[in-house]
Amino acid sequence: MNFKGRDIVSIKDFTKNEILHILDVAEKMVPIAAGKEKSELLHGYIMASLFFEPSTRTRLSFEAAMKRLGGNVIGFAQPGTTSIMKGESLADTIRTAESYCDVIVMRHPLEGSARMAAEFASVPIINGGDGAGRHPTQCLLDLFTIRKETGSIEGNKIALVGDLKYGRTVHSLAYALALFKARMVFIAPPELQMPSEVVNECRKMGAEPEIKHGIDDIEDIDVLYVTRIQKERFPDPEEYKKVAGSYRIDMETIKNAKDNLIIMHPLPRVDEIDPSIDATKHAAYFRQTFNGVPVRMALLALVLGVIK
Amino acid sequence: MKVLKVQPIKDGTVIDHITPGNALKVLKILGIEGKEGSIISIAMNVVGKRGKKDIVKIENRELKAKEVDKIALIAPNATINIIRNYEVVEKHRVSIPSQIIGIVKCPNPNCISNSNEPIESKFVVASKKPLKIKCYYCEREPNMEEIDSLII
Ligand SMILES: [Zn+2]
Numbered sequence: 001m002n003f004k005g006r007d008i009v010s011i012k013d014f015t016k017n018e019i020l021h022i023l024d025v026a027e028k029m030v031p032i033a034a035g036k037e038k039s040e041l042l043h044g045y046i047m048a049s050l051f052f053e054p055s056t057r058t059r060l061s062f063e064a065a066m067k068r069l070g071g072n073v074i075g076f077a078q079p080g081t082t083s084i085m086k087g088e089s090l091a092d093t094i095r096t097a098e099s100y101c102d103v104i105v106m107r108h109p110l111e112g113s114a115r116m117a118a119e120f121a122s123v124p125i126i127n128g129g130d131g132a133g134r135h136p137t138q139c140l141l142d143l144f145t146i147r148k149e150t151g152s153i154e155g156n157k158i159a160l161v162g163d164l165k166y167g168r169t170v171h172s173l174a175y176a177l178a179l180f181k182a183r184m185v186f187i188a189p190p191e192l193q194m195p196s197e198v199v200n201e202c203r204k205m206g207a208e209p210e211i212k213h214g215i216d217d218i219e220d221i222d223v224l225y226v227t228r229i230q231k232e233r234f235p236d237p238e239e240y241k242k243v244a245g246s247y248r249i250d251m252e253t254i255k256n257a258k259d260n261l262i263i264m265h266p267l268p269r270v271d272e273i274d275p276s277i278d279a280t281k282h283a284a285y286f287r288q289t290f291n292g293v294p295v296r297m298a299l300l301a302l303v304l305g306v307i308k
Numbered sequence: 309m310k311v312l313k314v315q316p317i318k319d320g321t322v323i324d325h326i327t328p329g330n331a332l333k334v335l336k337i338l339g340i341e342g343k344e345g346s347i348i349s350i351a352m353n354v355v356g357k358r359g360k361k362d363i364v365k366i367e368n369r370e371l372k373a374k375e376v377d378k379i380a381l382i383a384p385n386a387t388i389n390i391i392r393n394y395e396v397v398e399k400h401r402v403s404i405p406s407q408i409i410g411i412v413k414c415p416n417p418n419c420i421s422n423s424n425e426p427i428e429s430k431f432v433v434a435s436k437k438p439l440k441i442k443c444y445y446c447e448r449e450p451n452m453e454e455i456d457s458l459i460i
Contacts (some may be wrong), residue, residue, distance in 0.1 A: 132418065
């Protein structure tokens with residue numbers, strides 16, 4: 001498999017085997033990501049980190065990934081200090097940045113921005129989130145976490161909970177899980193349920209997701225993937241409180257859960273998961289955050305052609 | 309007495325079976341403004357064997373299949389007839405090209421193709437039957453019933 005020069009724009013650009021290969025390479029990166037082993041694999045390479053929209057987690061983990069592999073990072077964390085404020089087009093910013101680096105990681109508020117950047121750049125583009133669009137590295141780290149925690153992706157029954165309508169990560173995750181033939185349950189209030197296009201796409205791929213409204217019976221669930229329900233989605237703050245409250249995961253929610261249930265969350269969380277869960281073995285969300293580093297290390301090494 | 313609504317032409321192209329009411333949009337998509345000098349006749353809402361249709365005739369100009377195919381978006385049943393000396397020498401139905409560039413505006417206001425970037429809108433065909441197209445950039449699929457209003 002040769003990833004050299006490839007762009008990472010959407011999870012849909014990858015086959016199941018390619019995804020598995022990325023996860024395998026990420027697995028080998030774990031000791032380096034944890035600082036237990038040193039590496040100079042990407043020594044002499046420069047990653048440009050272009051964040052047109054702030055994101056602590058994605059940006060920090062990409063920068064950590066590059067530095068853990070001995071590479072260098074240039075870039076900006078928000079457009080405030082750059083020529084974009086003077087009205088420069090994204091296309092021009094990309095053409096400028098690519099002359100200084102070997103790979104570009106970007107986050108931008110407009111959907112499709114990474115796809116466009118890939119048309120202009122001759123260096124690989126890695127999409128760190130494009131508006132409400134795609135966020136493939138989050139999807140890959142979620143898959144990596146599921147596999148690492150449970151041993152496989154396909155054998156599981158995975159519940160996606162919370163805001164499934166607007167949540168950027170859950171649409172591509174649902175697609176990827178369908179690709180792996182995992183069983184899925186979509187649990188959300190009716191107004192925030194998974195869009196029918198996503199459900200239909202999953203069905204077309206042979207998955208038969210269950211649609212539910214409550215988190216009361218989760219006895220047969222292996223992975224609970226929780227997302228944040230945002231206040232802005234509700235015109236009435238009282239209604240928001242009521243809905244968000246009924247999707248909050250606490251000890252009561254998981255009292256009949258499987259012993260090996262894992263709970264994931266893309267973070268940051270607000271109230272979706274009670275802090276009492278943190279100390280249980282079910283809480284996988286901090287390990288999930290860490291997994292962003294080895295997965296992003298794998299992607300950088302692959303697209304730079306240092307690992308095949 | 310049979311009255312000819314549109315005169316036959318000696319040489320040129322006849323686009324027949326255009327979805328009724330869409331003849332002007334067809335010309336717009338083809339970039340034909342009338343300044344080119346050819347005689348252009350348009351007939352709208354003509355009653356044919358299979359109901360109403362629009363017809364466009366362009367004299368002394370043979371349109372290539374490729375340039376006409378993009379009208380399949382708004383006139384999927386249209387046929388292209390190339391006329392030489394009053395005879396139809398070539399006839400085929402339009403078929404949608406695999407990429408539709410600069411013709412349809414993406415309905416997603418947050419799509420990069422609707423910003424000030426130096427790019428044209430680009431759609432790829434997601435399904436041929438029923439016809440569905442998808443924005444190359446943001447992957448949004450416009451509602452094909454509203455496609456008329458998205459023609460640039
Ligand atoms: Zn678009």
